[in-house]
Every structure is written in C-alpha cells, then in structure tokens.
Amino acid sequence: MITKRFLLGRGRDLLEQDDVAALEGAVTSVHDVPPRAVLSRRGEPVHSSTLLIEGFACRYMDDREGRRQLVAIHVPGDFIDLHGFTMRVLDHDIVTLGTARVATVDHEALAAITENRPRLTRLLWFSTLLEAAMHREWIFRLGRLGADGRVAHLFCEVEARLAMVGLSDGGRFLLPLTQSDLGEACGITGVHANRTLRCLREEGLVTFANGQAAILDHARLARLAEFDPIYLYGGSGWAPRLD
Amino acid sequence: MITKRFLLGRGRDLLEQDDVAALEGAVTSVHDVPPRAVLSRRGEPVHSSTLLIEGFACRYMDDREGRRQLVAIHVPGDFIDLHGFTMRVLDHDIVTLGTARVATVDHEALAAITENRPRLTRLLWFSTLLEAAMHREWIFRLGRLGADGRVAHLFCEVEARLAMVGLSDGGRFLLPLTQSDLGEACGITGVHANRTLRCLREEGLVTFANGQAAILDHARLARLAEFDPIYLYGGSGWAPRLD
C-alpha cells in the first residue's frame, strides 16, 4: 500500500478494491522532494502524472513581469497533474511548497486503465472535474470578494480539504505558505496579505504563522468568505455518478 | 446532421465518423431558447446535458448580496454542462445570453458511451479539461490584470474561440453581453466596464456596441491582455492524447 490517500481524498471512499490495486500498479516510483522544487513546467510535454502523498504543492502562472498567480493549491491525496495525461502539456508550472513525498504514475498505465476500467476512469474524470469546481470557486473569490474575503475563503477551502484526509486538527493545520504566496493565491500583494492577516487575527478569526494555520471562529470566517464546502463533494451532500 | 459543431469546436476535428454518429444518437431533442432563459440552476440534479448549437450562454455564481460573477462564457459548439454528467449537480447557474438553439443529450446515453467508447470518452473528458484550462486563465486574468487587461483578455479569448468555429469575421463577432455582463465577467462594476471600454476604444483596440464586437488591433490587444491562445488547443500547437 503505497499511499492511503487517492484522488483528492473525497474520491477515496468510492474506490473499490481492484481500483486501488490498479492505481497502485500504475505507480512507477515514489520519492521525496525538497521545498520549492519544480515538479513540472508549462509547455513541456509530460509522460507521467504526480500523486501527492505527503506535503503541499501549488500550480501557478506568471505574468509578463514575472508576477505569479497561483491557480491551485494541493494537499495530500491530490492527483496534482492528472489532466496532463489527456492534455499532454500543462499550461502552468507546478512547484512543491514544503518538502513533499510524491508518487509517479506513468501515462501508459493510465491509458490502460481508461481502456479497461470505465468506472475507475469515471472516477479519475470526476477528480479532474473537482479541480474545475475549485477553479470556479477561485474565480468567484477573486472576482467578487475583497482581500479579507479572499484570504478567508482560501483558509476555509484548505481546511475543508485537509479535514477530508484527516489532516486538520479541529481547525489547526499545516500550510507552508509565505505571506507573499498567500498574496499570489489571492490576487493581492504580499504587503496587503500581511495587513489582511492582521485584520483577521485581530477579529479573532484565524492565526497564521510559520506555516501553521488555525481557524478560530469557523462560522464567522465562512460567512466572511461566503464559503459553502458543498462544491468539494466532501461526503454528505453532493455525490458523483460513477455507473 | 443535427449540428455541425461539437465539443468546443477544437475537438471537432478529432471526432471520427462513428463518434459523431454516437453523439448525434445521444441527442434527444433540439429547441430554441429565448434570451436570458435559465438552462440550469445550482444545486438541482441534472439528468441531461446541453449542447449549444447556436447563440451564447454563460455560467455564473451569485454572492450573498446577489452580485453575479460569471465563471464561463459559452459559444456555439460548447458542451455547456457536460460536467453535470459526472458531477450530478451543478455548482452554478446557466443562462442564455441572446436567443440560442440547444440540443439536449441524455445522461443515460452518455453513460453508454463511457462504457463502450474509450476514445470518445477521452474526447469528452478532454472537453471538460479545456473548460478547466479556461478557468485557470480566468483566475490569472482576475488575479493579475487590471480592468483594461481583463476586458482585453476576455475579448481575445472569445474571439479566438469563435474563430475556431468560423464565427469571427476577421476580428468582428457577435457577443450579446451588456456592459454590466462584461463587468460581471471581469470582476469590475458595470460603470467601470463602461469607462474601460471607452479607453480601449480611444486606444483603437476594440469596439463594442449592441452585442457586436470588433478587435481593431489584435497584436496590441493581446499584449495588453497578456493573451496567448495556446491553452485553447486551437489546432496548431498543443494537442490532446486520445489513444
């Protein structure tokens, strides 16, 4: 058993015995990666996908001046670049945040799965659609919320996702981001991320220091963030169709 | 032949004869829809998906005060809510923009396709991944560009997509949005969308009136928007893996 977490956590419960075996059989190697290591670069053809076993990673795009916009944050269990299998190329870079442990899944093995296992294929498809749902939520976040709401929303989402894989201790969780990273995820500057965090702290909503986050008042934070976790398909609520 | 355009246009060339037949066989009905008609509503279980044959549609989410954020704009050929097949429920609303002609595809028929046609299934999957790529581009747009760049980017993207399905006449194309709609797609107010449009017009970049858009200086507009169409998989450049 290489990893206890597959498919963004949420899909895990839906995996059947032989699905897990098929996925594990597709893993060609497992290795540890240092912080800030580039896992994949925009435009380069990819021949394998990466399953994040431990640690965190993010995906981002740079603008012309090199300023970065995160488009996703990944937590353990995420199939970081599964879409690279069908897309053949990524439209963004991927980098680890803290140290991470990753499993490499060969695309040939994925191709075999899509030929022979319609149900598992659907589950993989669902996994990529869940990414798309998070993208939409990020669009909403950036388009309609102010800096405080954006940061709050990010904390809510990450906490909810970590909770699904047992990595949130009652609202306390690791999140190895700098304040600049946080800004790059929220479409604000690092300086303003700092001020926003101070506001949230003074309001008694969250604390965040040294890559350690804690949500102090989940209800008020979620209200500020206009956050409803249902789009994460976290168990109760919505469920995918697999048959 | 119900429709000449399938799968976001770009995937069209990749469809084989029997794929087209299978898709057409999955269509249960075709009908015309008036402007601003709700095609699907957030949270309601969906049992069919919608193929946009003619006209435009958009997907959006509302914040608490009812202010709207568009998360996608759809052009003819788009499989608007294909993700609803696997997700079972949509996390957003869908509404037509002008009058539209749509085909309804039953989910049972899609299920049969995923059981029996791995290649076509992969193509459908790819289609949803293309949506995700556009979502990422929108995240970048909202997070890193100012109002002028955001509007410019939207025009560039829509024009590129319409060109792929033969609906752009050298940079002139229909786009039945109000200025408020445009603002809701760009995370700005309608008033500011108006001022931004005036700037772009005075710069000789675009014109936009009565749902009719024209790109006057594509090179400068793309530069302002930091736009590179490669993520749309428009033919030359990147291509999906289907085998």
Place this chain on the structure above:
DNA sequence: CGCTGGGTTGACACTCTTCAAATTTCGTGG
C-alpha cells in the same frame, strides 16, 4: 556574527467603487 529572507509598518498614489443624474437605445402598444 553578519547575511538573508520573511514579516511588519507608514506614507502616499492610484485604481476602482459608489452614488447620482443625464442621455441614449430599444421594444411595445397606440
């Protein structure tokens, strides 16, 4: 022990929003 990268704070400029009003366009019924 000095360097370095992150965090913190202040002052000021600029972008965008808000509110309000005037103007134009469009659809509809007379």
Place this chain on the structure above:
DNA sequence: CCACGAAATTTGAAGAGTGTCAACCCAGCG
C-alpha cells in the same frame, strides 16, 4: 409611424480599498 417606458449607456464627483516604495525588525543559518 410615433409615443412611451424600461433598460442600457454615459458621465461626474467623492470615497474606499489596494498598490507601491521604503524602512525597519526578527529569526534562522552559514
């Protein structure tokens, strides 16, 4: 064909929210 009302567009003025620049602090680490 015109008149009318509703919706969309346009413009102005004032204010809130962020960005920018610069300085300083702090901890970890060579």
